Amino acid sequence: MKEPGCPGFRFAGIAAGIKKHGKEDLGLIVSETPASVAAVFTRNRVKAAPVLLDQVRIQSGECRAVIANSGNANCCTGEQGYKDSESMTKLAADALGIPVDLTLVASTGVIGEPMPMATITSAIPNLVDALGTTQARAFAKAIMTTDTVPKTVCKEESIGGRPVTIIGIVKGAGMIRPDMATMLCFICSDIQASANRLQDMLASATEQSFNRITIDGDTSTNDTVLLMANGLSGISVDTADYAERFQKLLIELMIELAREVVKDGEGVTKLVDVVVEGADSPQAARAVADTVAHSSLVKTAFFGEDANWGRILGAVGRAGVPVDPDRVDVYFDDAQMVKDGVGCGKDVEKAATEVLRKSEFTVTINLNQGSAAASVITSDLSVEYVKINADYRT
Numbered sequence: 441m442k443e444p445g446c447p448g449f450r451f452a453g454i455a456a457g458i459k460k461h462g463k464e465d466l467g468l469i470v471s472e473t474p475a476s477v478a479a480v481f482t483r484n485r486v487k488a489a490p491v492l493l494d495q496v497r498i499q500s501g502e503c504r505a506v507i508a509n510s511g512n513a514n515c516c517t518g519e520q521g522y523k524d525s526e527s528m529t530k531l532a533a534d535a536l537g538i539p540v541d542l543t544l545v546a547s548t549g550v551i552g553e554p555m556p557m558a559t560i561t562s563a564i565p566n567l568v569d570a571l572g573t574t575q576a577r578a579f580a581k582a583i584m585t586t587d588t589v590p591k592t593v594c595k596e597e598s599i600g601g602r603p604v605t606i607i608g609i610v611k612g613a614g615m616i617r618p619d620m621a622t623m624l625c626f627i628c629s630d631i632q633a634s635a636n637r638l639q640d641m642l643a644s645a646t647e648q649s650f651n652r653i654t655i656d657g658d659t660s661t662n663d664t665v666l667l668m669a670n671g672l673s674g675i676s677v678d679t680a681d682y683a684e685r686f687q688k689l690l691i692e693l694m695i696e697l698a699r700e701v702v703k704d705g706e707g708v709t710k711l712v713d714v715v716v717e718g719a720d721s722p723q724a725a726r727a728v729a730d731t732v733a734h735s736s737l738v739k740t741a742f743f744g745e746d747a748n749w750g751r752i753l754g755a756v757g758r759a760g761v762p763v764d765p766d767r768v769d770v771y772f773d774d775a776q777m778v779k780d781g782v783g784c785g786k787d788v789e790k791a792a793t794e795v796l797r798k799s800e801f802t803v804t805i806n807l808n809q810g811s812a813a814a815s816v817i818t819s820d821l822s823v824e825y826v827k828i829n830a831d832y833r834t
Contacts, residue, residue, distance in 0.1 A: 453582030467582030501635030707824030
């Protein structure tokens with residue numbers, strides 16, 4: 441199998457000793473040339489030190505490297521935590537011979553613990569030595585926490601007669617919901633773009649991907665999505681046609697990454713697309729989709745493979761938008777469970793139960809009030825989720 445990668449970028453991931461049990465926990469991405477950079481960060485008011493540092497440095501619009509760790513979030517660690525984030529970028533920059541202000545940092549893991557800087561310092565030489573064009577999966581492993589598999593997506597497309605490459609690496613399994621909904625994501629491309637153009641593209645793609653998934657309704661203190669473009673393809677997205685094609689490619693990549701996050705969610709056994717149609721406005725459709733997708737009662741019914749459509753209607757009714765319950769239809773894939781707000785009987789429930797036994801399915805809610813639609817990707821809520829989060833820190 442071809443290893444994922446992107447021209448002009450090198451990756452590394454090693455076991456530095458931040459985590460227990462000798463698992464990979466320190467990663468590095470390096471662009472061989474200065475890359476334009478854009479970012480979207482958590483909207484949580486409690487922000488980790490690396491987020492605060494990156495929010496300052498991202499304003500330059502350029503980046504050469506990102507150092508990332510798992511096992512420690514470096515959050516709620518005060519002034520020392522911020523200094524530790526600065527130190528991590530300086531260690532990486534000095535080892536690479538690049539400006540420190542073009543080096544970013546990301547962390548994920550336990551909140552409130554001091555960063556083990558001595559461990560990180562001693563690991564930097566090995567981290568730099570491990571850099572390679574085919575080490576994206578090693579980097580993906582290094583940013584995992586409760587993830588069960590590393591998650592990378594790589595796409596290539598001809599734009600303007602030249603090959604363009606984009607690779608995305610994501611981690612996230614819990615504390616997932618809209619408001620910048622994954623914990624860490626790094627996207628690298630050889631497209632040419634200004635930082636402002638990248639920012640617009642990333643914000644739009646995030647809204648259509650990571651801001652439309654939910655696992656547990658929580659948001660992280662460390663959520664970061666970075667997009668770097670080093671321009672080596674020679675294809676500029678300042679051209680309208682090229683911009684449209686690259687935007688489409690970016691959205692496809694990020695939706696695929698978002699789906700991988702939900703599939704690998706903590707304790708997840710089902711991936712469910714909640715689609716709302718026939719709404720008065722896109723905002724109303726989104727509000728209903730969000731409410732159903734976030735509902736713990738709906739999600740536990742998915743886990744129990746119980747075609748409990750009453751919970752879905754209950755969520756629809758509390759979404760905060762005008763809904764006529766006598767018009768609502770509900771489908772589990774092609775099995776219609778509700779017509780005009782009334783259940784369709786036990787025979788259909790059997791068909792719906794068969795749908796619920798699948799690992800992926802769609803719940804479609806038609807409000808029959810307009811032409812607007814929206815969708816959210818959600819999961820079931822299992823006993824395993826409780827077990828994972830009951831003793832995560834200890």
